Amino acid sequence: MSSTPQDLEDLVGQKYQHGFVTDIDSDTLPPGVDEDVVRVISRKKGEPAFLLDWRLKAFRHWQTMTEPHWAQLHYKPIDYQSISYYSAPKSKKDGPKSLADVDPKLLETYDKLGVPLHERARLAGVAVDAVFDSVSVATTFKERLSEAGVIFCPFSEAVKNHPALLEQYLGTVVPPGDNFYAALNSAVFTDGSFVYIPKGVRCPMELSTYFRINAANTGQFERTLIIADEGSHVSYLEGCTAPMRDENQLHAAVVELIALDDANIKYSTVQNWYPGDENGVGGIYNFVTKRGECRGRNSRISWTQVETGSAITWKYPSCVLSGEGSVGEFYSVAVANHMQQADTGTKMIHIGRNTRSTIVSKGISAGRAQNTYRGLVKILPSADGARNYTQCDSLLMGDRCGAHTFPYVEVRNPGATVEHEATTSRIGEDQLFYLMQRGLSQEDAVNLIVNGFCKSVFKELPMEFAVEAQNLLAVSLEGSVG
Amino acid sequence: MSNIQHGDVVLDIRGLTVSVKGRKILSGLDLTVRAGEVHAIMGPNGAGKSTLSQVLAGRADYEILAGTATYLGEDLLALPPEERARRGLFLGFQYPVEIPGVNNVYLLKAALNARRKQIGLEEVDAFEFLAIVRDKMKLMQMDESFLKRGVNEGFSGGEKKRNEILQMTVLEPTLAILDETDSGLDIDALKVVSNGVNSLRSPARAVVLVTHYQRLLDHIVPDFVHVLAGGRILKSGDRGLALELERRGYDWVLEEANAA
Numbered sequence: 245m246s247s248t249p250q251d252l253e254d255l256v257g258q259k260y261q262h263g264f265v266t267d268i269d270s271d272t273l274p275p276g277v278d279e280d281v282v283r284v285i286s287r288k289k290g291e292p293a294f295l296l297d298w299r300l301k302a303f304r305h306w307q308t309m310t311e312p313h314w315a316q317l318h319y320k321p322i323d324y325q326s327i328s329y330y331s332a333p334k335s336k337k338d339g340p341k342s343l344a345d346v347d348p349k350l351l352e353t354y355d356k357l358g359v360p361l362h363e364r365a366r367l368a369g370v371a372v373d374a375v376f377d378s379v380s381v382a383t384t385f386k387e388r389l390s391e392a393g394v395i396f397c398p399f400s401e402a403v404k405n406h407p408a409l410l411e412q413y414l415g416t417v418v419p420p421g422d423n424f425y426a427a428l429n430s431a432v433f434t435d436g437s438f439v440y441i442p443k444g445v446r447c448p449m450e451l452s453t454y455f456r457i458n459a460a461n462t463g464q465f466e467r468t469l470i471i472a473d474e475g476s477h478v479s480y481l482e483g484c485t486a487p488m489r490d491e492n493q494l495h496a497a498v499v500e501l502i503a504l505d506d507a508n509i510k511y512s513t514v515q516n517w518y519p520g521d522e523n524g525v526g527g528i529y530n531f532v533t534k535r536g537e538c539r540g541r542n543s544r545i546s547w548t549q550v551e552t553g554s555a556i557t558w559k560y561p562s563c564v565l566s567g568e569g570s571v572g573e574f575y576s577v578a579v580a581n582h583m584q585q586a587d588t589g590t591k592m593i594h595i596g597r598n599t600r601s602t603i604v605s606k607g608i609s610a611g612r613a614q615n616t617y618r619g620l621v622k623i624l625p626s627a628d629g630a631r632n633y634t635q636c637d638s639l640l641m642g643d644r645c646g647a648h649t650f651p652y653v654e655v656r657n658p659g660a661t662v663e664h665e666a667t668t669s670r671i672g673e674d675q676l677f678y679l680m681q682r683g684l685s686q687e688d689a690v691n692l693i694v695n696g697f698c699k700s701v702f703k704e705l706p707m708e709f710a711v712e713a714q715n716l717l718a719v720s721l722e723g724s725v726g
Numbered sequence: 727m728s729n730i731q732h733g734d735v736v737l738d739i740r741g742l743t744v745s746v747k748g749r750k751i752l753s754g755l756d757l758t759v760r761a762g763e764v765h766a767i768m769g770p771n772g773a774g775k776s777t778l779s780q781v782l783a784g785r786a787d788y789e790i791l792a793g794t795a796t797y798l799g800e801d802l803l804a805l806p807p808e809e810r811a812r813r814g815l816f817l818g819f820q821y822p823v824e825i826p827g828v829n830n831v832y833l834l835k836a837a838l839n840a841r842r843k844q845i846g847l848e849e850v851d852a853f854e855f856l857a858i859v860r861d862k863m864k865l866m867q868m869d870e871s872f873l874k875r876g877v878n879e880g881f882s883g884g885e886k887k888r889n890e891i892l893q894m895t896v897l898e899p900t901l902a903i904l905d906e907t908d909s910g911l912d913i914d915a916l917k918v919v920s921n922g923v924n925s926l927r928s929p930a931r932a933v934v935l936v937t938h939y940q941r942l943l944d945h946i947v948p949d950f951v952h953v954l955a956g957g958r959i960l961k962s963g964d965r966g967l968a969l970e971l972e973r974r975g976y977d978w979v980l981e982e983a984n985a986a
Binding site: 672673674675677678679680681682683684685686688692693695696697698699700 | 783784785786787806807808810811812816817819822823825826827828832833836837840841844876877893897
């Protein structure tokens with residue numbers, strides 16, 4: 245192992261040997277990654293020694309790993325040495341100077357989604373000092389949260405203010421060497437969110453990254469850690485229905501959730517990263533590791549996701565059900581249109597007795613997109629009385645797209661119950677004609693059919709999010725029939 | 727639409743010739759339907775009865791080779807299906823399709839509002855809407871729980887047909903085309919469905935019943951009966967023609983037409 249960093253340094257050393265250390269005050273590191281880059285990031289963040297060590301271990305492990313290729317995804321090889329791993333704040337030099345320079349199609353989409361004017365520039369990555377109305381809103385929120393004892397802050401702030409909690413929990417659900425992308429994230433993550441809900445506290449509001457203004461633009465290697473202490477409840481919303489433009493093509497986030505006894509975590513995502521143009525050029529590659537552990541008895545973790553963006557999606561929000569009687573849930577709508585490729589699903593690992601899990605996956609494919617569900621239900625010998633129910637439906641629009649389903653089931657306890665249902669259907673001419681004969685436009689007819697198909701997932705989303713998600717689906721699938 | 731008077735021409739079809747995948751199904755069909763009238767179209771299997779219904783409603787798979795269809799003075803064939811529906815043309819489907827996860831009540835409201843918007847009325851709110859629907863559901867002897875079920879999702883054949891007629895009574899179309907609405911119904915359901923259709927009869931509306939069986943016409947008494955065979959109307963008459971067809975079958979009509 246110890247020789248590996250040296251090899252890498254030899255490989256890319258020319259550029260960095262001297263440059264980066266003196267460069268420490270500049271905003272952006274030159275492209276490439278080695279141990280020194282990891283050190284620089286850690287130093288810039290003012291991190292304690294344990295965290296630097298942790299990063300370095302992750303980095304050394306990452307160097308021994310190879311990119312996984314088992315997913316049903318096709319893309320050109322990623323050159324990890326061509327990426328810059330630190331920019332603070334993220335450089336907007338290459339971004340558009342004003343809304344006039346932004347792709348008109350993106351603006352059209354904002355219009356359709358009803359994004360307020362003052363939000364559009366920020367979302368489109370325009371280099372303006374985007375101070376928007378929610379600053380005051382966010383301040384009010386912070387006061388209410390601190391009254392309840394809830395900690396909700398940027399990850400880098402937690403490093404400074406709550407190092408003990410971090411040291412105790414970081415990497416305990418997604419170990420630094422878990423997989424290629426998680427290892428890379430562990431080595432070079434720059435920021436993210438930290439949430440701690442104290443014992444017996446029901447978080448007084450939905451926690452939304454949208455309001456976490458001071459940590460905006462940390463998208464590329466984001467790290468989120470949520471700890472729900474005994475008997476606490478929290479609902480966390482990630483993402484935004486408005487499409488986000490980003491200069492970074494590769495995204496590799498890690499999210500860890502920990503639920504202690506009787507705790508309840510609901511994590512909802514609407515992911516709408518730029519999917520690239522109709523030919524798939526320029527879209528985001530999204531390789532995300534999301535995992536929650538129901539560590540305590542009767543705890544519950546529920547993932548709900550609506551995935552419509554990104555050129556490539558590789559994402560399997562999972563639950564490790566260790567605590568007796570704990571519950572894991574996964575509700576997902578994944579839409580792939582044009583040239584998008586999505587390989588997404590979940591893992592439910594049953595360890596504790598009487599653990600239960602539910603998986604409801606709805607995949608929609610249109611255009612020339614490929615949409616794959618990949619799920620693992622694993623029942624360990626210790627999981628007496630474990631139960632799983634999986635339902636996995638695919639909807640095809642047009643005849644050039646694909647839907648694939650890979651359900652893996654591994655049962656090592658004879659007392660477990662595992663159910664799996666799967667369907668694949670096509671939006672039928674008959675359905676469209678029926679609705680149009682009742683006076684609905686073709687577009688409304690398609691939306692109605694799609695929303696009906698996704699209903700069992702949408703009802704898991706917080707109310708306003710659900711309405712936004714419906715609109716988002718309508719925009720994402722516009723023009724895909726007829 | 728309230729300015730339509732008894733006797734006004736609602737639908738006028740002239741020389742309609744239609745093919746599907748290169749096969750000619752309708753050839754030179756003529757039919758005139760006026761406000762206040764109920765027409766029954768009968769005929770042997772494969773005569774083109776369903777094709778006629780689908781073409782009038784605007785299904786895309788058909789190729790119009792010749793002829794015209796005028797609806798309330800407009801070129802019907804030039805209108806997309808939703809525009810026809812909004813102008814008061816309703817098709818009761820022979821095989822209503824299932825749309826999982828979409829509430830009946832949601833579709834009904836969207837359909838009613840699309841129609842109301844077209845004729846310059848305000849959209850109904852949820853309260854008004856439920857009042858209208860509850861009333862019609864009583865007529866159709868349907869349970870309220872039905873409103874929350876998915877459109878035709880898991881419905882029996884009879885329930886699907888009832889649902890079609892419920893939609894029709896809520897939408898109050900100017901021209902209702904009912905494609906084999908009686909097929910698969912037991913006698914009680916047939917009565918309920920017929921009541922629904924009869925409740926809609928008015929001097930300002932017209933109904934076209936496409937059916938195989940005379941028994942429907944015991945409940946919904948038509949003003950005209952037509953025999954559709956070989957892609958056109960071979961013979962027209964009154965109620966008596968239906969009874970004669972039941973007794974004698976269709977062959978004599980075909981022979982008569984060949985001789986002519």
